[in-house]
Amino acid sequence: MPLEWTPAVDRLDLVADPVAKAISEAKSPGSALSVAEIDPELADTAAFCERYGVALEDSANCVIVAAKRGGETRYAAVMVLATDRADVNGVVRRHLDARKASFAPQADAVAITGMEYGGITPIGLPADWPVLVDENVTRRSFVVIGSGVRRSKLGLSGEALVEATGAEVIALTL
Template sequence: MNDWNIAGTLTVQAAAERPDLMAEPVAGALDSVKAPIGIAEIDPDLADTAAFCEAYSSPLEASANCVVVAGKRGGEVRYAAALVLATTRADVNNVIRKHLDVRKVSFAPMDEAVELTNMAYGGITPIGLPSDWPVLVDAAVARAPELIVGSGIRGSKLLVTGTALAELPGADVIEGLAK
């Protein structure tokens, strides 16, 4: 198990030992991650990034947010996940729109994102997403030595390396995805 420098006051365990602390698709996809993954139980009311970082003394710059986006082309809806550092915002209208080759792209409605991912809103993570979705990873995320991301539920967080996230199935590392 890794000694996670970004853990703050979290008690970190090996994720594989605690599938009960993840959404089912996340637990089922742990094998797709080629690096150690930690997991820490948290208060679900503190799952939002700023509240989490303050409560658990974890650096904001070590958190990455995963957002679900949707765009249409020829009547077909195209979904993707975008993974950016919490200190930045995904460039939805330019970079993501062009990458998905759609006219317009926006954040997927909450209920749709939850239904399609089988994960809780506020806990959606790039691990365990539908296999036909591209996972757009900002280059700064890929370079990060350690990151905290969602676990598919609001009651825990995953600790993982940027390299491991960049190597997920369907991942595409994009310079300038975030601004």
């Protein structure tokens, strides 16, 4: 079954509330960001890619990292291709100037972002959160990411992702 991509600005009902707000407030949401409805049972990357015929290297995952230093916890979003693993304990930890960095607990990530687990995306996250995008993501002319909910996916170029989130581009993978 092929995906039916529509400009996201025309289907805000398919994305989480914080994502819809970010899209609505964007200077030029235009056609750079598309959305496609999917079966929520197939939201996990491997199942999604297999069912909808999307290559793993055309799919990027967003992980929420909790960075700790001096009793303070800060959060960041990290984007890597589905074929790669983020170096959270090395590159990400050092970049965030943290003593310890780890994946945020699922319940915390969901509560803080206002998004569903398995659909978290960097679009619509709190403005003070750093968004780190692996350089390999930026090389994709079209990459599929979460939409904040499990029943849809967003699609855009890697460059548009960086522009939409104000992300920093660095080499993040192991």
